[in-house]
Each structure stands twice: as structure tokens, then as C-alpha cells.
Amino acid sequence: MSDRFQQMRAFVQVVDSGSFVAAAEALDSSKAAVSRQVAELEARLGVRLLHRTTRRLSLTADGERFHARCRTLLAELDAAEAELSAHHGKAMGVLRVSVPVSYGLCRLAPLWPRFAALHPQVQLEVTLSDLFADLAHEGLDLAIRISHQPGPHLIARRLGQARMRLCASPAYLARAGTPASPVELPHHRLLGHLVGAARDEWVFRRQEARAAPLTVRVAPAFRSNNGDTCVAMAVAGEGILYEPDFIVERALQAGTLVPLCADDTHHMLGIDAVYASRRHLAPKVRLLIDFLATELGGEALPPMV
Incomplete structure (x- = not known):
């Protein structure tokens, strides 16, 4: 089973990164190992998931469907592990965050080392972009937004102004x-x-x-x-x-x-931490929101019940 999930992670990372080389760097692995895992996954499933050319990669129709399901399964697995570890006083797993460029550099960059020191088993992935990212589509756990209105269908926690x-x-x-x-x-x-x-x-x-x-x-x-x-x-x-x-x-x-x-x-303008749903909020996300609220003078989340 562990090999199956490793193959799925390799496949999702290749798609998200756009190349086997970039996926290998993100997974701290080798290009050969990542390529082998994806090939083994395709062989086990009996379908081609990726179109490969010398210039680019693209998903097949089967690959598109399977990529979406893999993301959901892996996110649930990460959340389950994080929730279990939280009961033992730990947070763990990959935490993907999108932040505005200037605010990320001026205000947030000095905070990441402190959060990492407090939670060494959390792997932060911070993307700097002034575009409003689609959290679900881009596989993000959290985004920081500076705006009049952080967006519909999202939960917002005020961090400052x-x-x-x-x-x-x-x-x-x-x-x-x-x-x-x-x-x-x-x-x-x-x-x-x-x-x-x-x-x-x-x-x-x-x-x-x-x-x-x-x-x-x-x-x-x-x-x-x-x-x-x-x-x-x-x-x-x-x-x-x-x-x-x-x-x-x-x-x-x-x-x-x-x-x-x-x-x-x-x-x-409001400075908000936004996330997709109150249900099944991963402990690592809650910990980051509370940390940023403390550091920036905003509102912490209510305690878990």
C-alpha cells in the first residue's frame, strides 16, 4: 500500500510541477526514481496517464480523472495523519500557502522560520503571487488575501488591516x-x-x-x-x-x-487568512492561522470542541 501512495504522490507532483525534474526536486528524490514510480503506476493500472514529448507533459483523459481523485485521496491521508498527530501534541505534513508578493516579503518572510521551529514536522510550501489563487484547484491549504472582500464560498479569519x-x-x-x-x-x-x-x-x-x-x-x-x-x-x-x-x-x-x-x-483593506471549509480543518492549518493571528494581532480560531 505504501508503494501505491508513493506512486500516486509522484504522479500528482509531476503534474503539479510540470516536469519530472521539478517533481524530483520537490520530493527530494531523483528524476529516475520519480519516472519509475509513474511508470509502475501506469503499468499497474493498465492505462496511460501522461502524454510525454521532448518539450512538455500533458494529461490523458484517464490521467485527468485519476489526478483529481489522487489529490483528494492524498489530501485526506495527509489530514488524517495530521489529525492523529495533533492528539499527541504534534502537527505534520505538507502545508501549502499562497501569499501576496509584497506582503509576503515585508511582513511574512520573517515569520516562517519561527513557525518552522515551533512545528518541525510541518513542511511549509509558500507561493508568492498577487493573483487570487483557486485553493481547491491549486491544492492550497490556506491563502492570505488583502482586499475589500476575500471572496465568496471561503472562510476568512481577519489577521489585520x-x-x-x-x-x-x-x-x-x-x-x-x-x-x-x-x-x-x-x-x-x-x-x-x-x-x-x-x-x-x-x-x-x-x-x-x-x-x-x-x-x-x-x-x-x-x-x-x-x-x-x-x-x-x-x-x-x-x-x-x-x-x-x-x-x-x-x-x-x-x-x-x-x-x-x-x-x-x-x-x-482587510488582511485575511482564507480556507475552503470549517469541516475537517487540518490541525496544521489551524496552528498556522493561530500563529499568524498572534504575530499580526488578528483573530485566532475558536478552540476545537
Whole structure:
């Protein structure tokens, strides 16, 4: 039975990694061993699971069906092992997490070694991406999202908030003038995102009691799917940007960017840990959520009953 599961893990990893070489690295094995396990799996089943060419791998129709079932079975096996180990004070198994690039580098990167030291039998796999990953399709246990709404059909646990900051370089302001209010922004050169809620509208919260949010329609002259790239453009004097505080804080501290429109309380975004279901939540996932909530000042999960 153990050989059967090893073959299934090898097959799933090859598909997920896109090559036998990458799968071997992920499994800490050799390309020959992984290739042999997949070949043995196909021979035992009597079907071809993969189309192999010199340039790429692709799933056969049988391979697509079997890949989905293998993922489910292996996830259940990992969850069962983790749940059993939790009763003995341990967490174990692979823990796959997706985090936004800039937040992952600025805030989360220093935390991973501490979590790993606390739970040495948990194998962290952290993917940095600013795209909203499909947790089930990509085999993820957890994702960190910074947004107005973390997404439907997901369970969200608040870890903190990020304050949006409007800023520009002294050189740009000396050349183009300083906007007195966000309503003047359409008359300036703006730097913005390619995707997301802030693509075409920037929202500001006014300090006046009960004042409605101020929404400004924008048409940035430069767009990127990464906030650090926008910061680099702003520091070079290329325009005004509206980014979360953790992205611009270093430039603000260094004086290469300066804050704008101080009379406006800038919009807050939620920082959430999201996962697919409350049922059968693996102990390793619960432990990571509680750890991040403690470190980031957010909400821990209620105790298990």
C-alpha cells in the first residue's frame, strides 16, 4: 500500500510541477526514481496517464480523472495523519500557502522560520503571487488575501488591516504641483494596478463624522500587478500612487516619497487568512492561522470542541 501512495504522490507532483525534474526536486528524490514510480503506476493500472514529448507533459483523459481523485485521496491521508498527530501534541505534513508578493516579503518572510521551529514536522510550501489563487484547484491549504472582500464560498479569519497611502516623490510634486484633495487626482499622472478593486477607482474615507466615502475615478498612465514596481516608478518621479502602507513605508521613512492629502483618512483593506471549509480543518492549518493571528494581532480560531 505504501508503494501505491508513493506512486500516486509522484504522479500528482509531476503534474503539479510540470516536469519530472521539478517533481524530483520537490520530493527530494531523483528524476529516475520519480519516472519509475509513474511508470509502475501506469503499468499497474493498465492505462496511460501522461502524454510525454521532448518539450512538455500533458494529461490523458484517464490521467485527468485519476489526478483529481489522487489529490483528494492524498489530501485526506495527509489530514488524517495530521489529525492523529495533533492528539499527541504534534502537527505534520505538507502545508501549502499562497501569499501576496509584497506582503509576503515585508511582513511574512520573517515569520516562517519561527513557525518552522515551533512545528518541525510541518513542511511549509509558500507561493508568492498577487493573483487570487483557486485553493481547491491549486491544492492550497490556506491563502492570505488583502482586499475589500476575500471572496465568496471561503472562510476568512481577519489577521489585520492595511491602510492605503497616497504619496508621490518630492521631484514629481515640484514639477506637477501638490493635489490639495483626492478630487484633483485625475489631473495628475497616476500609477496604479492592473487588476483588483483599485484598478479604476480609488476610495478615500473622510474624517468628517458620517461622511460618505469619496470614490475617485482614475486612469493611471502606468499600471503593474505588483506594488513595489509602482513604488519604484513613484520614487523616480513618474507620478502619484495609492498603495498599502507596508509597501510604501520604507520610501516614506527615507523621504523618497511624501504623503499627500493628510485631511483624508485613507481607506483600510482587510488582511485575511482564507480556507475552503470549517469541516475537517487540518490541525496544521489551524496552528498556522493561530500563529499568524498572534504575530499580526488578528483573530485566532475558536478552540476545537
